[in-house]
Amino acid sequence: MPEASPATASKPKSAPQKAMEKMGLLRxxxxxxxxxxxxxxETRITPIAQAEEGETVQCEGLVTESRIELRGRRQLLVRIADDSGESLLLRFLHFYPSHQKTLGVGQRLRVRGELRGGFFGREMVHPSFRAVDEDTPLAQSLTPVYPSSASLPQAYLRKAVAAGLRRASLEELLPPGSVPPQLPPLREALNFLHHPPPQARLNTLEDHSHPAWQRLKFEELLAQQLSQLQAQRERARLKAPALRAARGGLHEKLLAALPFGLTAAQQRVGEEIAQDLARPQPMHRLLQGDVGAGKTVVAALAAAVAIDAGWQCALMAPTEILAEQHFRKLVGWLEPLGLTVAWLTGSVKxxxxxxxxxxAASGEAQLVIGTHAVIEDKVRFRKLGLAIIDEQHRFGVAQRLALRKKLASQALEPHLLMMSATPIPRTLAMTYFAxxxxxxxxxxPPGRTPIVTKxxxxxxxxxxxxxxxxEVAKGAQVYWVCPLIEESETLDLKNATETHAELSLALPGRMVGLLHGRMPPGEKAAAMSLFSGGQMSVLVATTVIEVGVDVPNASLMVIEHAERFGLSQLHQLRGRVGRGAVASVCVLLYTGPLSPTGKDRLRAMAETNDGFEIARRDLDIRGPGEFMGSRQSGAELLRFxxxxxxxxLLQAARRLAPLLLDRHPQAARAQVERWLGGKAEFLKA
Structure with a gap:
């Protein structure tokens, strides 16, 4: 076969090109x-004599001395002087042979860096520099420093961004009068932010309050609101089976068989879900509640409605431990009523x-419970009418979409109920889940005792x-949570195996168990069974117990290196105790010194047990992008x-979105494509 000619052969991509692709800089x-x-x-030159220590300045001068010195380590020392009569030492601890020529005596240099005091006078360590002549012009605007990576130099990225900015289609898409009047046109705003003039107020750029920033935020919020409204309208056009609760049917039989009564909140949300299921449009509902609020029984009642109407239900959980917890509860509630429940995880072979x-394929299994194994290609349902996803934020978007496509009849969509024990503040719920x-x-539920956190x-x-x-001597059971399984060379943390050995020595004659993610499923199940049954006094575990573990007798939890955990994760872990009538304690052990964020997190845990207040503080500490990052499987919907x-701005975008979709649908589509590209597909999950 003849070789490809240089003209037709595809050139291998350079490291900067690969880095740009990895960062999503494609268009x-x-x-x-x-x-x-x-x-x-870089728009002004500061005379060396006027430069003050501690300031970052740009100076220009002639090289009067350039030498390599072997004082402790090999370094290149260069001295420049200017017309102010002062000199400045440039110290390079890392350099190439070519630098000796560029930085040779008699060369004129323009250097920029932080001015420091030194033994040999004032100096800069590793300043940026370039050779110039007396006529080399100064920059006319501030020089941007972009988010980058090790293999993507700033100079390369600046050129690429400048070229992209020139070529990008930035025409105004929005009809006249729809943009708040104080905001500049989009191209003008972007040109300003990439190349602000020297007199620009840096504080308004850094805190994003400048009108140019406000225009970008408005555009982004509008695209996000439009995409969600589009998804909502598309969903309203889809058809789903109408699943109605029959009088005296399975739903009521389950209610009568439960060993407890529902709370008013459980009754209310159960009715909301039942009303959704009865409609011929697919339900798309998020059921949220604090740890231990009783979401599982509400899901069981929804499943009963679907099954009673002749359809199947699938329940997917992120871990085998949580899936098994659901399986045990639902089998205990539903099998006595004559239902068949299937169990499907990666360990079932x-x-x-x-x-x-x-x-599942024949319809004999009316309810299928499992992990992500439920969405594998080989899994088929005869009539899937309801899909329930627990801890939905732990699943990627593609996984949620795959579960929705399991309904054999493409003319119908299954109803979708998502559950989360990580409460979402109302502002976020209204925006990210519009x-x-x-x-x-x-x-x-009644009977729960407040957890004391120390x-x-x-x-x-x-x-x-x-x-x-x-506590163990009194018959209590204890969790001890560690963040690592084995020793790490980079993190000075006690590991689970060490702690297990330490506690085994402290408790001779008592069973101390170990549970972590790398254990075979059988060993995990055995450890949990012994702890649930009361034979095991202490369970040393990693965060594999974060969700789904329910042992009412466990009344003490120790979380080691608590400063390493996120606030919502700490709250989830704490929720493993306080599930019975016994007063419970959660101990947060930390290794100092604590960062301000670490202090805020631990203070919040000590001050409140309310999951919604925890979520509000988490939002304050982390900001909305990080808080909701998993909504897009790692890709935030809002960057600015x-x-x-x-x-x-959000209120203005929310008001404009339906008007734009109704009166200017083409502009609305272009706005979503400009800002979200393929991410708009995520909103369908």
């Missing part, structure tokens, strides 16, 4: 919207797996272990806007 508009982190002022697959109906269980430095570890010994600070 001209992506480059235009890749905004600077900060700016450097061979003939047992095939039996479950056949039961295409969802949200039901909230805002009260806990915060101790790691120096009190011995006292905490003694407390465990005392802040839902709290930019509430007026």
């Amino acid at each position: 001209d508009i992506d480059l235009a919207l890749h905004l600077p982190l900060r700016y450097e002022d 061979g003939k047992a797996r095939q039996k479950m697959l056949d039961a 295409d969802l109906d949200v039901s909230t269980i805002d009260e806990l 915060v101790f430095a790691d120096g009190k570890r011995g006292n905490v272990i003694q407390k465990i010994v005392d 806007a802040d839902l709290q600070e930019d509430a007026p």
Whole structure:
């Protein structure tokens, strides 16, 4: 076969090109919207004599001395002088042979860096520099510094962004009068943000309050609102089976068989879900409630409605432990009523797996419970009418979409109920989940005792272990949570195996178990069974127990290196105790010194047990993008806007979105494509 000619052969991509692709800088508009982190002022020269220590300045002068010195380590020392009569030492600890020529005596240099005091006078360590002549012009605007990576130099990225900004289609898409009057045109705003004039007020650029920033935020919020409204309208045109609860049917039989009564909040959200299921449009509802609020029984009642109407239900959970927890509860509630429940996870193999697959495909299994194995290609349902996804934020968007496509009849969509024990503040729910109906269980079942949370430095570890010994002697059960399984060379953290050995020594004659993500499923199940049954006194575990573990007798939890955990994760872990009538305690052990964020997190945990208040503080600490990052499986929907600070812009975007869709549908589609590209597909999940 003849070789490809140089003209037709595809050139291998350079490291910077690969880095840009990895950062999602694929289109001209992506480059235009890749905004600077900060700016450097290269528009003025500061005479060396007037430069002050601690300032970052740009100076220019002739090289009067250039030498390599071997003082401790090999370094290049260069001295420049200017007309002010002062000189400045440039110190390079890393350099190439070519630098000696560029930085040779007699060369005119323009250098920029932080001025420091040194033994040999004032100096800059590793300044940026370039050779110039007396006529080399100064920059006319501030120099942007972009988010980048090690293999993507700023100079390369600046050229790429400038080219993308020139080529990008930035015409005004919105009809006259629809943009708030104080905001500049989009191209003008972007040109300003990439190349602000020297007199620009840096504080308004850094805190994103400048009108140019406000225009971008408005555009982004509008695209986000439009995409969600489009998804909502598209969903309203879809058809789903109308699943109505029959009088005296399975739903009522389950209610009568439950060993407890529903709370008012459970009854309310149950009715909301039942009304959705009865409609011929697919339900798209988020059921949220604090840890232990009783979401599982509400899901079971929804499943009963679907099954009673002759359809199947699938329940997907992120971990085998959580899936098994659901399986045990639902089997206990539903099998006595004559229902068949199938169990499908990665650990179910061979003939047992095939039996479950056949039961789902034939319709014999009215309810299928499992992990992500439920959405594998080989899994078929005869009539899937309701899909329930627990801890929905733990699943990627593609996984949620795959579950929705399991209905054999493409003319119909299954109803979708998503559950989350990570409460979402109302502002976020209204914005990120504008295409969802949200039901909230805002009260806990009766009999739950408040959890007391105590915060101790790691120096009190011995006292905490003694407390465990005392509590175990009284018949209590204890969780000890560690963030790592094995030793790490980079993090000075106690690991789970070490702690297990330590507690085993402190509790001779008592069973101390170990549970972590790398254990085979059988060993995990055995450990949980012993702890649930009361034979095991202490369970040392990683965050594999974060959700789904329900042992009412466990009344003490220790979370080691609590400063390493996120606030919502700490709250989820704490929710593993306080599930019975016994007073429960959660001990947060931290290793100092704590960062301000770490202090805020631990203070919030000590001050409140309310999951919604925890979520509000988490939003304050982390900001909306990070808080909701998993909504898009790692890709944030909002890069620039802040839902709290930019509430007026959000309201304006929310008002404009339906008008734009109704009267200017082409402009609306172009706006979504410009800002979201393929991410708009995520909103369908």
